[in-house]
Amino acid sequence: MTASADPGGVRFVGVSLDCADPAELAEFYLRLLGGRLLWSRPTSVGVQVPGLLLTPQRVENYRPPQWPGASIVHLDLTAGDDLDGPVKRAVALGAKLADPQPDPRWTVLLDPAGHPFCITTVTPPPELPASSAERQH
Numbered sequence: 001m002t003a004s005a006d007p008g009g010v011r012f013v014g015v016s017l018d019c020a021d022p023a024e025l026a027e028f029y030l031r032l033l034g035g036r037l038l039w040s041r042p043t044s045v046g047v048q049v050p051g052l053l054l055t056p057q058r059v060e061n062y063r064p065p066q067w068p069g070a071s072i073v074h075l076d077l078t079a080g081d082d083l084d085g086p087v088k089r090a091v092a093l094g095a096k097l098a099d100p101q102p103d104p105r106w107t108v109l110l111d112p113a114g115h116p117f118c119i120t121t122v123t124p125p126p127e128l129p130a131s132s133a134e135r136q137h
Contacts, residue, residue: 014053015075016044018062019113025056028112031093033077056113064114067098075117076106083107086119 019025026045030037038046044057065072079086087107091097098108098116106120 016055018059019056020062022056025113067116077119078123079119
């Protein structure tokens with residue numbers, strides 16, 4: 001597959017997270033990842049975290065996804081070389097350890113709204129310049 005310099009005007013903007021309480025979920029991710037609050041309304045909160053825009057949004061009769069089993073999207077967060085410290089910090093901020101834990105290279109947690117997310121020591125390679133990336137394919 002070859003990367004395209006022109007993706008047809010479409011680009012990735014962020015991730016929306018359905019929940020019952022957008023302010024609570026925004027506060028959790030701000031405290032966990034840092035970043036800044038872009039807006040706060042009763043129905044949604046914009047959180048700019050390093051590398052991504054997260055938008056917790058209120059959904060009536062919200063039900064958390066089930067781990068494991070449901071086909072869902074989840075966030076993968078890198079912790080560098082230390083997995084235990086960031087996992088303990090996430091739990092102290094309100095996350096819960098998920099069960100089961102499928103692989104020792106990452107820890108699956110549930111945020112305060114029940115969304116699974118992973119903290120891992122695995123990181124992607126640095127991004128190649130576009131011309132180098134095109135040559136790789």
